[in-house]
Amino acid sequence: MTTIHVSGLRKAYGGFDAVHDVTFTAAPGRVVGLLGPNGAGKSTTLHVLLGLAAATAGSATFDGRAFADLAHPARTVGALLDAGGLHPGRTGRDHLRVLAAAGRVPARRVDEVLALVGMTPAADRRVRTYSLGMRQRIGIAAALLGDPEVLVLDEPANGLDPAGMRWLRDLVRAFADDGGTVLLASHVLSEVRQVADDLVVVGQGRVVADGPLDDLLRGESLEDFYLDLTATTEGVR
Numbered sequence: 361m362t363t364i365h366v367s368g369l370r371k372a373y374g375g376f377d378a379v380h381d382v383t384f385t386a387a388p389g390r391v392v393g394l395l396g397p398n399g400a401g402k403s404t405t406l407h408v409l410l411g412l413a414a415a416t417a418g419s420a421t422f423d424g425r426a427f428a429d430l431a432h433p434a435r436t437v438g439a440l441l442d443a444g445g446l447h448p449g450r451t452g453r454d455h456l457r458v459l460a461a462a463g464r465v466p467a468r469r470v471d472e473v474l475a476l477v478g479m480t481p482a483a484d485r486r487v488r489t490y491s492l493g494m495r496q497r498i499g500i501a502a503a504l505l506g507d508p509e510v511l512v513l514d515e516p517a518n519g520l521d522p523a524g525m526r527w528l529r530d531l532v533r534a535f536a537d538d539g540g541t542v543l544l545a546s547h548v549l550s551e552v553r554q555v556a557d558d559l560v561v562v563g564q565g566r567v568v569a570d571g572p573l574d575d576l577l578r579g580e581s582l583e584d585f586y587l588d589l590t591a592t593t594e595g596v597r
């Protein structure tokens with residue numbers, strides 16, 4: 361069981377704060393939805409958490425440890441950031457094999473995650489022949505490779521068909537019900553409404569709402585709540 365702590369996080373690019381001051385916690389057993397307008401700082405927050413960018417101030421950790429200090433990163437956290445990152449000439453299976461080797465994950469786990477995401481029949485085709493949803497499924501398989509305690513998912517429903525979206529929802533729910541921690545960034549409010557326990561809304565690099573989803577909404581729709589909240593911070597920076 362692993363808790364994500366993001367505390368006083370600031371990330372500046374040149375003189376511009378992509379993230380100004382972000383603090384929140386994602387606890388085991390919870391699905392935390394991360395929302396915010398384009399350019400609010402969601403991806404930057406996830407990048408710092410995953411060790412892909414250095415914090416200017418503050419911290420983003422797993423049980424107090426930065427990603428770079430994790431003893432076995434693949435077992436702690438699995439991430440889906442951008443399904444466009446797959447090599448087009450490689451098969452789905454080969455892609456996962458390379459990641460398994462890099463993450464010190466047993467090769468047999470590749471077949472397990474291919475089955476989990478429903479990609480066994482297409483596993484030996486090259487990625488360039490995959491649809492967006494199929495690439496997304498391989499990306500989710502990659503996140504699951506190390507049987508991690510935390511899932512960090514950026515726009516996971518991208519390209520998924522309705523059956524795929526339900527499958528993803530069930531997977532995320534089961535993962536959290538099993539004691540896992542899920543941080544899920546999305547613009548698809550219906551997806552967040554259906555699966556999130558907690559909500560963190562970011563606007564212009566700051567947290568503008570944070571708490572259990574039902575407590576925040578108090579019967580209001582997520583769309584109304586979100587659009588009212590972000591109206592003042594609207595607009596791409």
Ligand SMILES: Nc1ncnc2c1ncn2[C@@H]1O[C@H](COP(=O)(O)OP(=O)(O)OP(=O)(O)O)[C@@H](O)[C@H]1O
Binds near residue numbers: 373378400401403
């Ligand atoms: N490498 C970078 N160099 C300079 N500015 C950056 C860099 N990465 C992000 N930014 C800027 O930081 C701000 C936050 O970007 P970020 O990608 O974190 O937003 P986001 O909330 O993920 O947006 P979206 O919903 O569009 O994905 C934006 O203004 C963006 O232009």
